[in-house]
Amino acid sequence: MPERRHWMAILARASREELEAAWSSLESPPAYQWLRRPETGLAMVRARAGGGGAKFNLGEASITRCTLRTADAKTGVAYILGRDRRRAELAALFDALLQDETTRPRIERDVVFPLAARQAAASTNASRKAAATRVDFYTLVRGENP
């Protein structure tokens, strides 16, 4: 499942505009039926005391999920942060297409890899801005020291 985990993570971070553009560029978008229509609800976000200790409930986050089946009997699933049902629908559709050995290479090349590259670039850019604020404090020698 590592490959599926990877593309689902990329799809979950894509904007609706990006997914719409990718969807409309498909030559033959598949027919599909709902197994679970897009539904918005809550996920309780958990954390650990001290970072690594006992679990506790930090607070909830809005999430949207859906499950669908394509005409080729591939089941696409999406769970994404936020309340955008269309974004969840598109993410589930691409998840289904990526499970199909015949469509996967093209979807990876045209959708997943460019999204991953854009996300990695945005993250590196943010991190380089943070890195520009890296500081080296030095302590001054106090009092009677020579």
Place this chain on the structure above:
Amino acid sequence: MYVAVKGGETAIANSWRLLAESRRGDPAVPELTLAQIAGQMPLAVARVMGEGSLYDPELAALAIKQAAGDLVEAIFLLRAYRTTLPRLAATQPIDTSRMQLQRRISAAFKDLPGGQVLGPTYDYTQRLLDFSLAADGVRPEAAVAAEPVSASMPRVTDLLGHEGLMQPESPAAGDPDPVDLTREPLDFPAGRDSRLQNLARGDEGFLLALGYSSQRGYSNSHPFAGEIRQGDVEVELVPEELGFAINIGDITVTECQMVNKFIGSEDTPPQFTRGYGLVFGGSERKAMAMALVDRSLRARELGEPVKSPSQDEEFVLYHSDNVEASGFVQHLKLPHYVDFQSELELIRKLRAEHARKDKAA
């Protein structure tokens, strides 16, 4: 006690209309958009998400707009909204050691692996009003370093932990699911899981004052800001239809590890202990206050005398929630006419008796 009253429908409807008009302000001035609030008031949005206990920047922006900037009212709106949504899942515990860092500092170690990263902070600003912001069209640009921050940034508390100087934090046997205060009542003595959930959604002002009191001597607290980090963490959950964990996006959090000296007890050698603060968004003051109060509330478990307000878990946990506090204080505005009438009669009777006694004397 207040009693039900009837009437006033027109007055109430007109008060809503007046509220809407006054919230909108001068119609000649462009209306605020949610994107403007979410994008340009991220710290207000962070507070509303944290204390509203719902991570959703767009909804928090809507709540702030609707509440005309009253953040406690906005928190109330968000809390009310969350009750309309079904709970679909609980996430895997977020891993703050793998945070994509925007900021990471330590006041305890100057040379820590990965370095000190100031990030977007008000700490070193001069607190002089910047009149250039009163003009439009300022397009600030951040400096960009050649390399990103180090991918591996160990937590300071883990570094101390390697030497055995820091009391370890480890899951209880079997790593049980935590208490959920949104579904179960607060129970005393409260476990660390209840306390941390309560504090994470607690009022920043209340926790700030309590944390401050603990520093000023109202509890035996000698804290260092061991580490503060802010950034994005991945959120993972295991969908029922898949059976393996998937990544559903990132949220921004701020984490504070306060390091406190602990002189030890009969069975524990002297070591450092910690107070832990974790909040949604960039809410550093709240994370620090939470960590101070978390440490104070550990007094019982560490065998320290409990004698200050910040160590008293019933006092702290029962009064930290600003939705409850605001509701109870503001319910005093509701009609208490019958109650007050009886008090009025009682006072009149007592005054009459008092006057009679005076005359007799």
